[in-house]
Amino acid sequence: AQSVTQLDSQVPVFEEAPVELRCNYSSSVSVYLFWYVQYPNQGLQLLLKYLSGSTLVKGINGFEAEFNKSQTSFHLRKPSVHISDTAEYFCAVTTKAAGNKLTFGGGTRVLVKP
Amino acid sequence: DAMVIQNPRYQVTQFGKPVTLSCSQTLNHNVMYWYQQKSSQAPKLLFHYYDKDFNNEADTPDNFQSRRPNTSFCFLDIRSPGLGDAAMYLCATRTLNNEKLFFGSGTQLSVL
Numbered sequence: 001a002q003s004v005t006q007l008d009s010q011v012p013v014f015e016e017a018p019v020e021l022r023c024n025y026s027s028s029v030s031v032y033l034f035w036y037v038q039y040p041n042q043g044l045q046l047l048l049k050y051l052s053g054s055t056l057v058k059g060i061n062g063f064e065a066e067f068n069k070s071q072t073s074f075h076l077r078k079p080s081v082h083i084s085d086t087a088e089y090f091c092a093v094t095t096k097a098a099g100n101k102l103t104f105g106g107g108t109r110v111l112v113k114p
Numbered sequence: 115d116a117m118v119i120q121n122p123r124y125q126v127t128q129f130g131k132p133v134t135l136s137c138s139q140t141l142n143h144n145v146m147y148w149y150q151q152k153s154s155q156a157p158k159l160l161f162h163y164y165d166k167d168f169n170n171e172a173d174t175p176d177n178f179q180s181r182r183p184n185t186s187f188c189f190l191d192i193r194s195p196g197l198g199d200a201a202m203y204l205c206a207t208r209t210l211n212n213e214k215l216f217f218g219s220g221t222q223l224s225v226l
Contacts, residue, residue: 032213043118043204043217044157051213090156099169100213101147104156 023091137205
């Protein structure tokens with residue numbers, strides 16, 4: 001079975017500063033990795049995904065993530081955040097063996113301050 | 115245009131009174147999911163459908179049931195809601211050959 005750990009439950013950051021959200025996963029087989037964003041009182045929206053190929057993945061809204069197999073990590077980064085990036089961010093993992101059912105991490109709440 | 119639509123956005127029910135949440139999609143996706151998300155927690159998968167093939171998660175309580183009368187609609191029935199069932203319920207869809215999930219905006223359920 002796979003699992004996901006998001007090491008930071010909350011990350012406060014000033015506007016225009018960079019941010020990194022950490023995600024580590026555990027799986028005995030090849031994984032597919034995702035980052036979703038959830039704005040207040042809304043459903044989840046896909047930011048980016050890693051299926052195979054290049055380990056640096058670029059997503060929407062200026063976000064990118066890097067898959068590191070040796071460290072079993074998939075950290076999310078943005079070089080300069082906006083107030084509108086205030087949201088909850090979820091890392092998720094799935095495998096073919098799991099029937100592509102997602103397992104979510106506990107989430108990281110990002111609060112962007114002016 | 116909304117592609118996965120959940121109604122109602124907010125639902126209040128009484129302890130023990132059956133309640134039904136609905137989800138519809140305009141994407142013609144084969145797979146539909148129901149997730150439960152409690153406050154400040156990750157979404158937890160309750161069950162999913164591959165077309166009409168129903169798949170229940172092992173730890174989903176019997177109190178939760180689901181129906182999918184056609185490709186477009188899926189319902190979550192809570193037979194006897196308890197206080198612990200208060201949560202956001204999220205519906206999601208995808209096609210068989212794409213791992214990307216499309217989420218609805220969710221239904222926030224309160225149990226009084």
